[in-house]
Amino acid sequence: MSKLRSVPTLDDVAKRAGVSTATVSRCLNDPKRVVATTRERVMSAVEALGYTPNFAARVMAAKRSFTIGAIIPTMENAIFARGLQAFQEEIHKRGYTLLVSSSAYKPEVEEEQIRTLVARGADGLLLIGHDRQARIYDYLEQQKVPVMVAWSFIPGKRTPSIGFDNRQAMMALADEVIKLGHQSLAMISGMSQGNDRARLRIQGVKDAMQMHGLSPETLSIVETPYEIENGAEAFEHLIAEDNRPTAILCGNDVLAVGAVRQAEKMGLRVPDDISITGFDDIELARIVQPGLTTIHVPHREMGRKAASELIEMIEHSKPGQSIRLDTKIVSRHSLTCPH
Amino acid sequence: MSKLRSVPTLDDVAKRAGVSTATVSRCLNDPKRVVATTRERVMSAVEALGYTPNFAARVMAAKRSFTIGAIIPTMENAIFARGLQAFQEEIHKRGYTLLVSSSAYKPEVEEEQIRTLVARGADGLLLIGHDRQARIYDYLEQQKVPVMVAWSFIPGKRTPSIGFDNRQAMMALADEVIKLGHQSLAMISGMSQGNDRARLRIQGVKDAMQMHGLSPETLSIVETPYEIENGAEAFEHLIAEDNRPTAILCGNDVLAVGAVRQAEKMGLRVPDDISITGFDDIELARIVQPGLTTIHVPHREMGRKAASELIEMIEHSKPGQSIRLDTKIVSRHSLTCPH
DNA sequence: AGTAAATATGTAAGCGCTTGCATTTGCAAT
DNA sequence: ATTGCAAATGCAAGCGCTTACATATTTACT
Numbered sequence: 001m002s003k004l005r006s007v008p009t010l011d012d013v014a015k016r017a018g019v020s021t022a023t024v025s026r027c028l029n030d031p032k033r034v035v036a037t038t039r040e041r042v043m044s045a046v047e048a049l050g051y052t053p054n055f056a057a058r059v060m061a062a063k064r065s066f067t068i069g070a071i072i073p074t075m076e077n078a079i080f081a082r083g084l085q086a087f088q089e090e091i092h093k094r095g096y097t098l099l100v101s102s103s104a105y106k107p108e109v110e111e112e113q114i115r116t117l118v119a120r121g122a123d124g125l126l127l128i129g130h131d132r133q134a135r136i137y138d139y140l141e142q143q144k145v146p147v148m149v150a151w152s153f154i155p156g157k158r159t160p161s162i163g164f165d166n167r168q169a170m171m172a173l174a175d176e177v178i179k180l181g182h183q184s185l186a187m188i189s190g191m192s193q194g195n196d197r198a199r200l201r202i203q204g205v206k207d208a209m210q211m212h213g214l215s216p217e218t219l220s221i222v223e224t225p226y227e228i229e230n231g232a233e234a235f236e237h238l239i240a241e242d243n244r245p246t247a248i249l250c251g252n253d254v255l256a257v258g259a260v261r262q263a264e265k266m267g268l269r270v271p272d273d274i275s276i277t278g279f280d281d282i283e284l285a286r287i288v289q290p291g292l293t294t295i296h297v298p299h300r301e302m303g304r305k306a307a308s309e310l311i312e313m314i315e316h317s318k319p320g321q322s323i324r325l326d327t328k329i330v331s332r333h334s335l336t337c338p339h
Numbered sequence: 340m341s342k343l344r345s346v347p348t349l350d351d352v353a354k355r356a357g358v359s360t361a362t363v364s365r366c367l368n369d370p371k372r373v374v375a376t377t378r379e380r381v382m383s384a385v386e387a388l389g390y391t392p393n394f395a396a397r398v399m400a401a402k403r404s405f406t407i408g409a410i411i412p413t414m415e416n417a418i419f420a421r422g423l424q425a426f427q428e429e430i431h432k433r434g435y436t437l438l439v440s441s442s443a444y445k446p447e448v449e450e451e452q453i454r455t456l457v458a459r460g461a462d463g464l465l466l467i468g469h470d471r472q473a474r475i476y477d478y479l480e481q482q483k484v485p486v487m488v489a490w491s492f493i494p495g496k497r498t499p500s501i502g503f504d505n506r507q508a509m510m511a512l513a514d515e516v517i518k519l520g521h522q523s524l525a526m527i528s529g530m531s532q533g534n535d536r537a538r539l540r541i542q543g544v545k546d547a548m549q550m551h552g553l554s555p556e557t558l559s560i561v562e563t564p565y566e567i568e569n570g571a572e573a574f575e576h577l578i579a580e581d582n583r584p585t586a587i588l589c590g591n592d593v594l595a596v597g598a599v600r601q602a603e604k605m606g607l608r609v610p611d612d613i614s615i616t617g618f619d620d621i622e623l624a625r626i627v628q629p630g631l632t633t634i635h636v637p638h639r640e641m642g643r644k645a646a647s648e649l650i651e652m653i654e655h656s657k658p659g660q661s662i663r664l665d666t667k668i669v670s671r672h673s674l675t676c677p678h
Numbered sequence: 679a680g681t682a683a684a685t686a687t688g689t690a691a692g693c694g695c696t697t698g699c700a701t702t703t704g705c706a707a708t
Numbered sequence: 709a710t711t712g713c714a715a716a717t718g719c720a721a722g723c724g725c726t727t728a729c730a731t732a733t734t735t736a737c738t
Contacts, residue, residue: 026686056725075424085413257626397695399723
C-alpha cells in the first residue's frame, strides 16, 4: 500500500535490498555491524531510491537528535556571529547540527525559545550569559538537557560557563585609563538588567576606581541598547554634564564607535579632547578613525571550546567544566592621557 | 509502566484530565474544537504537569514541522545577518521557527545542508542566490519543499526569488562613476564561481562601460574571498598595474573597506587620488573614513517579504512569486571625479 | 566432523503524537 | 417524550525509525 511516488522509507530500501529494516538501519548508523556484501547491496538500494532518513522518526526512536541549540541576543552584532560561526563549525565536525535563535535581548523571548529548542529534542544548549530566571534552570535540569553558558565566565554556578571574566577585563582597562591620568570617567553601558556581562563590566570600572582612590560614585553611567546610534546619543548626553569626563569607557565596540562618531560630529577630537575605549575588538574597532583602544576577546576560540565541552557533556553525561579565557587590551589610538 | 519521573506525555495529560489523547491534542492545536469546560480541565492538567509537546512526534504524525530552514554563505557578514534577522522575526510571528546553517560559500556544504534541513522536515527553505546544481532543484521538487531564493532577483527561473537586480544596480553605479569622468576602471569582486550575485555585478560594470563606449576588456578584475584583508591585497595588486585605475568598484562593502584602508596605508588619498565604491551599505560603510559611496540594499524588507511569500507558498501550496526590490546609490565621500 | 563461541540478520515492540471515522452527548424542534 | 442533527469526544491506526531480543549463520577449535 505504498503511496504513489512518495518519499522512500527504510522499508522501501529494505525490500529492494532483500533484507530487514533492522539491517538497513544498522548499515546506516553503524556500518561495521553488517557484513560487507550485504552492506553493498543495501547501499546501492539507498542510492537507487535516493533515500534520505526521516529525521523526526529517527529522533523519536533513538531519543537523540544530534542537534544543538543556541540562543543569542542578536545576530546583528559581529561578536556573537563570529563566536557562533566557530561553534557551528566545530559541532558540525562532530556530526551535530546547530539550531540558532535570537532573542532580541528579551528574556521572555529567550525563555520561549529555550522551551522550543528542548521540545525539538536538542541534545544540548548554548546560552549567552548566566542571568535568567531560576525556573528556567529547573526546567532544563528536569528535562536533563546539558547547557553551556558562554561569553561569561563565572565558576561555581549551577551551569558551567566558558568565557572571560568581564569584571576583570574591564578593570584592567580602567586601570590603564586611570594610570594615564584620567580622573573624571564616564561609562556607556549596555542595559545591565538581566545581563551579567554588562553589569560586571560596570563593576570592573568601579573597582578600578576604588583601587586608585577615586570615588566610584563619581562615575556617570548611561545604560542604553547596543546600537551605534545609542552610543552617539549617550555620548552627547555625557558630554553635556557639568563635570565633563576626560575618558569614556564603553560597554562594547559598537557603542564606542557611536561615541567616536558623535565626538567627531561635535568637533571634538578623539583622543586629544576626549578618550574613548571599547570592548570586544570587532572589525569595526579597527576601521573607525581613530582606531579603538579596546579589549580583545578570543571569540573563535570560545566558540570552538564551548562546542567541544558541550559535546563532551552530551556524549558522556559529564558534569561540564567551566573554562576561563584570557582577554587582552589592544591599544590603538582612541585613548591617551588627558590634556 | 511509566518511567520514573520522566517527561510527561500527552497520555499523562489525558489521564489526569480524564479525557482521551485526541481531545488533549485538539485542545492544544485547535482549541475551538473543544468545549470550554473540558478545555479548562485539560489546560490545567497541562499546567500542572509542565507538559511540553514532543516535537519529533508531532512532526511525524502531522507531517508538518513549522520549521523553515535557511542556508546563508556566512554569518560573519552583516548583510546576511540583517536580512536574516528580519526574516526570522517575521516567520516567528507566523508561528514558525528558523533553522540556520552557513555554508562558508562552499557549494558542497550547501548541498549537504539542504538535504539535512529537508530530512529534518523543514516546511520550506530560504536559499541565497540562484546558482546551484540542477540536481538540487530536482531533489527539492521531488521532496515537494517550497523554496525561496533571496539576495537576487531573476524572474523566469524555476525557483521564485526576491531581491534586486544585481546587474542593474551595479550598472547604475558604474554609470555614475563613468559620468564623473573616470575612464580607467577596475573591479574587486567576490569569487564569481557559483555566485550569480558576484557575476552579475561584474556584468553590470561591463555593460555600463559598453554603454559609454569604453571597452569592457579594459576592466581589470580581481576575484577574491569576501574579507577585509582580501580587499586590501586586491587593491595593492590593482594599483601596481601599468594602467593604474582612477576608480575601483568593489563587489561589496567589506572589500571596499579593505581597499580604502590599504590606500591609506600606501599614502594614497581617497577619493582625491583614487575613487572607491562599495555595495550593500552595511554599517562599516558609514564608519570608514571617508564614508563609502555604495549601493543601499533594503535588507530588512527583503527578509520580511521573503518570509511572508515563503509562508504563503507553504500554507497554500502556491507557486510563489518573484519580487523585485529597488536599490539606490548612497553618495558619501569615497567617489569623486578624477584629477 | 562436531561443537561452542562469535558474528550476522530478523522480528517486533515501541517512541509520542495526529486524525479519519465511529460513537456519544446536548439540545432544538416536533 | 421523541426524533434528528450538530457538536464534542473517543478509538485506534499509523507516521518511519531504532533496538532488545531471538534466531540463523559463520568461524575457530578440538
